[in-house]
Amino acid sequence: MAQWIDACATDDIEAEDVIRFDHGPRTFIIVRDHADSYYCTDGLCTHENIHLSEGLVVEATIECPKHSSIFDCRTGEVETPPACENLHTYRTKVENGRVLVEV
């Protein structure tokens, strides 16, 4: 059953940047976009198991650091190959300066 998990502080992430968030055996990324919205997706690229936390955030997209696949962090939709599968996304909310994710 999904539950809200405290992932990080809002200011742990710069604008247009990303951090890795591990919970149990799973790995996620928390992205802060150019407008200070926060998103959570699976942490590994769907093309190969590359950690997206090393990638480049532009507005609300994340680019894989190895093969340049780009995903929309709001929807998980893949925008450029070689990845062909979308990322799973997870709901987020900000409370008292903390980013919570529903995983």
Place this chain on the structure above:
Amino acid sequence: MHMRDYDLLEGDGPRAIAHGLVTEGWYRTPIPRAQMKALMQRADQPAIRDTLLLFGLMIAFAAAAVALMPSWWSAPFWLAYGVLYGSAMDSRWHECGHGTAFKTRWMNKFVYQIACFCMLRDPSCWKFSHARHHSDTVIVGRDPEVAIMRPVVALKVASNLVGVPDVVDGLRRLVAHASGRILPDEATYVEPVFHATVIRTARVWLAVYVAAIALAVATRSWIPVLLIGLPRLYGCWHMVICGWLQHGGLADNVLDHRLNSRTVYMNPVSRFIYWNMNYHVEHHMFPLVPYYRLPALHELCRADFPAPSGSMGEALAEMLPVLWRQRTNPDFHLRRPLPPTANPYQDGPEPSPAA
């Protein structure tokens, strides 16, 4: 002596997997996130400047060559045009394929399509092929872009200076795609959803090549094919030499780009043609860094990398004798010393002993 089988279908791929060489665990020089984030930032201005210069020079050289035909005075202009078509387009294919040259995505896609046509490389197949090259760089049986296979066949390597093996292979694939077929090796790395695009692209390209040849025959002139198609042969030598230097004579089946790739200082003309891919170790380790930020990345990595080659001549002098020995001893390769400040090489999945 280990004999190598580069075939993607029946070659050494399973052996590489069994040895833990197909992995995400490649060595990377530690660089603070803030610096890496800054290095990955894109800008349109450098690539727009370079692209306008490139296309402007191509038009100027082609115009001069056509105007001087059939005089031999046209030859230098054809050669200059050919190098921009057959070599500079390789680096444009590369950078725009990574999506790093321009900040604006459609600009990368536009130049990528033109460069793919010039280089006779299907845009979809080579997108996936190059992704595999970055995943499994010079891993035998996995990397589809190994320029110099071992044991080295000197005539085959040398004949690529005029593009013969590459163009023969490119035409074979073009005709297969145009007839509706994806080749078995391509099927190992190209997602099926792109197969229809590959076939459609090949049919358009084939029509363009046939039109150029038909025009040449109809007008009894070499000019149409000297402009389209043949420059891939007579102008590719610079690309081929730079391609040899990327990995030639260095280790294979390792998990450290400092062992299998080479950074070479080059003159400004070659760097323009090659779009700074002479910083090749840096590029492989951090492929999201655009070509115009590679010199800055190079400075950050120096203490962890073997010394770069001082010039193309120096790199060739280092590499060619090794290739000559690899004709009969495919295991022989260079292992360059690391500076005392560097982390040890990572030969395989397990940490290597200190150098």
